[in-house]
Amino acid sequence: MSISQPNSAKLFDVIIIGGGATGAGVARDCSRRGLHVLLLERYDIATGATGRNHGLLHSGARYAVTDRESAEECIKENMVLKRIASHCIEETNGLFLTLPEDDIAYQSKFVEACTMAGINAQIIDPKEALVMEPSANKNIIGAVKVPDGSVDPFRLTASNMIDAKNYGAVVYTYHEVVGLIREQDRIVGVKAFDHKTKETKELYASVVVNAGGIWVQHISEFADIKVNMLPAKGALLIFGHRINNMVLNRCRKSADADILVPGDTISLIGTTSSNIPYDQIDNMVVTPEEVDTLIREGEKLAPILNRTRILRAYAGVRPLVASDNDPTGRSVSRGIVLLDHAKRDGLEGYVTITGGKLMTYRLMAEWATDLVCRKLNVTNKCTTAEETLPGSREKTEDINKKIVSLPAAQRKSAIYRHGDMAGNLSGNTEDDNSLVCECEEVSVGEVKYALEELSVTNLVDLRRRTRVGMGTCQGELCACRAAGIMGDTDKLCTKTAKEDLAYFLNERWKGIYPIAWGDTLRESEYTNWVYESVCGLKLLQKQEGQDEV
Amino acid sequence: MKFDTVIIGGGLSGLTCGIRLLQQGHRCAIVSSGQSALHFSSGSFDLLNVLPDGEAVTDPRRSVKDLIRMSPCHPYAKLGENKFGELAGESEAFLTGIGLPVQGDSMENHYRITPMGTLKPTWLSASDFAVSKSERELPWKKVSIFNIAGFLDFYPRFIADEFAKMGTKSDIHLFSLPDLDYLRRNPSELRSTNIARILDKESNKDELVRILGKVALDSEAIVFPACFGLENTNILAALRKAAGKPVYLIPTLPPSIIGIHTQQYMHDYFIHLGGVYMLGDTVKRADVEDNRVMRVYSYNHGNIPFNAGNIVLATGSYFSQGLIATRSRVYEPVFDLDVSYNPGREDWYNRNMFDRQNYQEFGVKTNETFNALCKGKVIENLYVSGALLEGFNPVKEGSGAGVSILSALFIADKILSK
Numbered sequence: 001m002s003i004s005q006p007n008s009a010k011l012f013d014v015i016i017i018g019g020g021a022t023g024a025g026v027a028r029d030c031s032r033r034g035l036h037v038l039l040l041e042r043y044d045i046a047t048g049a050t051g052r053n054h055g056l057l058h059s060g061a062r063y064a065v066t067d068r069e070s071a072e073e074c075i076k077e078n079m080v081l082k083r084i085a086s087h088c089i090e091e092t093n094g095l096f097l098t099l100p101e102d103d104i105a106y107q108s109k110f111v112e113a114c115t116m117a118g119i120n121a122q123i124i125d126p127k128e129a130l131v132m133e134p135s136a137n138k139n140i141i142g143a144v145k146v147p148d149g150s151v152d153p154f155r156l157t158a159s160n161m162i163d164a165k166n167y168g169a170v171v172y173t174y175h176e177v178v179g180l181i182r183e184q185d186r187i188v189g190v191k192a193f194d195h196k197t198k199e200t201k202e203l204y205a206s207v208v209v210n211a212g213g214i215w216v217q218h219i220s221e222f223a224d225i226k227v228n229m230l231p232a233k234g235a236l237l238i239f240g241h242r243i244n245n246m247v248l249n250r251c252r253k254s255a256d257a258d259i260l261v262p263g264d265t266i267s268l269i270g271t272t273s274s275n276i277p278y279d280q281i282d283n284m285v286v287t288p289e290e291v292d293t294l295i296r297e298g299e300k301l302a303p304i305l306n307r308t309r310i311l312r313a314y315a316g317v318r319p320l321v322a323s324d325n326d327p328t329g330r331s332v333s334r335g336i337v338l339l340d341h342a343k344r345d346g347l348e349g350y351v352t353i354t355g356g357k358l359m360t361y362r363l364m365a366e367w368a369t370d371l372v373c374r375k376l377n378v379t380n381k382c383t384t385a386e387e388t389l390p391g392s393r394e395k396t397e398d399i400n401k402k403i404v405s406l407p408a409a410q411r412k413s414a415i416y417r418h419g420d421m422a423g424n425l426s427g428n429t430e431d432d433n434s435l436v437c438e439c440e441e442v443s444v445g446e447v448k449y450a451l452e453e454l455s456v457t458n459l460v461d462l463r464r465r466t467r468v469g470m471g472t473c474q475g476e477l478c479a480c481r482a483a484g485i486m487g488d489t490d491k492l493c494t495k496t497a498k499e500d501l502a503y504f505l506n507e508r509w510k511g512i513y514p515i516a517w518g519d520t521l522r523e524s525e526y527t528n529w530v531y532e533s534v535c536g537l538k539l540l541q542k543q544e545g546q547d548e549v
Numbered sequence: 550m551k552f553d554t555v556i557i558g559g560g561l562s563g564l565t566c567g568i569r570l571l572q573q574g575h576r577c578a579i580v581s582s583g584q585s586a587l588h589f590s591s592g593s594f595d596l597l598n599v600l601p602d603g604e605a606v607t608d609p610r611r612s613v614k615d616l617i618r619m620s621p622c623h624p625y626a627k628l629g630e631n632k633f634g635e636l637a638g639e640s641e642a643f644l645t646g647i648g649l650p651v652q653g654d655s656m657e658n659h660y661r662i663t664p665m666g667t668l669k670p671t672w673l674s675a676s677d678f679a680v681s682k683s684e685r686e687l688p689w690k691k692v693s694i695f696n697i698a699g700f701l702d703f704y705p706r707f708i709a710d711e712f713a714k715m716g717t718k719s720d721i722h723l724f725s726l727p728d729l730d731y732l733r734r735n736p737s738e739l740r741s742t743n744i745a746r747i748l749d750k751e752s753n754k755d756e757l758v759r760i761l762g763k764v765a766l767d768s769e770a771i772v773f774p775a776c777f778g779l780e781n782t783n784i785l786a787a788l789r790k791a792a793g794k795p796v797y798l799i800p801t802l803p804p805s806i807i808g809i810h811t812q813q814y815m816h817d818y819f820i821h822l823g824g825v826y827m828l829g830d831t832v833k834r835a836d837v838e839d840n841r842v843m844r845v846y847s848y849n850h851g852n853i854p855f856n857a858g859n860i861v862l863a864t865g866s867y868f869s870q871g872l873i874a875t876r877s878r879v880y881e882p883v884f885d886l887d888v889s890y891n892p893g894r895e896d897w898y899n900r901n902m903f904d905r906q907n908y909q910e911f912g913v914k915t916n917e918t919f920n921a922l923c924k925g926k927v928i929e930n931l932y933v934s935g936a937l938l939e940g941f942n943p944v945k946e947g948s949g950a951g952v953s954i955l956s957a958l959f960i961a962d963k964i965l966s967k
Contacts, residue, residue, distance in 0.1 A: 287895075488706055498665055522867045525909065528902065529586070530803060533949070537665060538903055539902070539903040
């Protein structure tokens, strides 16, 4: 199924640009409908907006008052995802809290709008709300319960990708599109630069789908097509442990830092919102002011935030699209944007899918795939809303039985991370059970599994798949252990493994320094001593890649 | 409780100062909240490796005047060139004198081997550790590198590949012992301290000797991860004898067995000389009157104060909580001493982890004799020692241990001369 020649003229049915949730969803949908798919991603999967948000499984309540259409899409997809992607989702439910400074009259308007959109919103007594969620501000004057939850966007993307591959899709990560190949009024393929081999390849397909998120504008410029994006930067903070069990929202018009989402072992507060120039979309720096705003506003939702250790700060860019019919470019389309460039620009073989939300990635993929299928005269129906994703197909008890030989804590973590794919760890030996990362219970066996089966090329990739280096210590010792294992398995030569280790630590630091005070600074100082002083590690080439989440 | 001197902080600096004072018949107590930075020591002490302008140092005693010119607030600048040289020489005698054998001297840096297999300049190394005189090559043509199978904090392949670059061949041997297999059953137990407890056992010595039998004849030396000598320092000598060739250690990732041993040894030595060591206690506050510390109070002793003629503050930097950073400031928590730091948080850090980090140079302000400053005034009987001091970058300069030891000896002499 893979292409052996870099300049192979082998024809795919469809090339998808972008390895975020949307691109992965399109790859899954297209390949399940029988198309021969190639997906290209410039870095690792889920590194754009997909990996840089709250991980909130919206009920749609947040949009109910202002954007009924989005709210309806959200609640429908919310129910679909709970069914097909259960191993990526926690059904925590959410609360919309009214603080003394907020207008309580907004609550009834909010509940009414939710009901109209089909979202089950129940007003509950503030006292009862505090019993359900003890971390919430004790001074709340109103509370509404909604079916919000949390979703692991990386896991969701990876799982879509795995399903697509099972149906024959080819996925190239670290392949950056550097050109669109045009023949008369038709796009027939793309030029992609392979960051690992430093080669540029020409790849051909009947249809090219641009699912590049905020980067669709840049990619479309290769075909002289204008798609106006309005980049909005949002900064978030990750807390060192799980403060809340339910998603906490402010019951008011959306503003800064008004969502607190629990996920896995942590909680996340976000976001700020600021418009940035398009040329800054790859330069995400969180400022001290943004950090201070997030803490100041966040502690109104859950006062304990102020005393909780922060692990990281990061920022992403919302892929908002300027409406086509507004010449000023200021009017924003918040919904899903599907562009058939044949109709819009007279250019065949090229489709753009952007806008939307993580919540609606599947629906976006369905729309884009419907359009691709029409172009290719394929009549197969979409099955992605009914068929469960890999990882979500077996019950926890059954998976548990398969890996019963693993220590209990590791078993739990592995199932949490890999769902039914945790069964792959069943052959682990005592050596494999040895822990690489104590914070996140990552074993040698899990690292080896990720290296062999989950297309890991470096420590950052490994972290996304296993959570190595994502716990409280942010890679203090586990990073080195994992680098050692990579060096030993011939996945990387030892020189590359060491360079990769320095790069990984530096990427961790970029998310740490905006919040480095208190215990976080203590830990950073220690990490710096260990790696720079004791180990003599250096960052050899200044790799100014993107900041990692 | 009355003492001549109370030292707050029981790490390298506090213990050095305390032992020196006791050696001269002083009554001395150390209040220590627990582990210190020695617990992740490389096995070597650095004095000065790099000047602030990036120039490498080969002879710290010669280069210190350039450092003093470039960093006028540096602890070494307060000592001055002559005192620096004098104390560096004394430090070597001091450590050997109390029974911590070291190699190296302050007029010529030698090179230690890092856990990554690379060479790094240093001042004094524990005598069991592998070192090189040269920056570019090792003193052996071929070595045998041993590691415990499944031990994740030591990297023979990293080391072997770096050695090969320097023209030294190596072979790698993974070994186990029945005791180690037992340890392996628990996923988080195969770490340096647990391994050392097993390798230190006399009952495992014969098996280790047998394992050494695998060493190729042309290997000139044997290298082990530094997992020996936590409690028993005799095993290596036995292995050397059995192998008939040198057996050296290379540091592992933390915890550092040599560091823990050093801390424990100095602690025991301090007690042996009659010192009072209060472990697990933290000084909470102090009464300061007329620029003198009158009394200090600790958590464990509540309202019963320590009375001492002199107080030495050797509480370390952020890691050891001698300095506390908040969102808006950096402060010293016991006396609220004057701390030099940049006011804006954006000036504390560099975006690249491996570049100079300003926060590491923040510290307590002192006068030329290391007396602490509080609201601009000198506190006559309060001295600041070690990592807590302002004006130096232990990581970039490779000066951490040197500052800790030299400032401690200086302060002890100052107190004794009163």
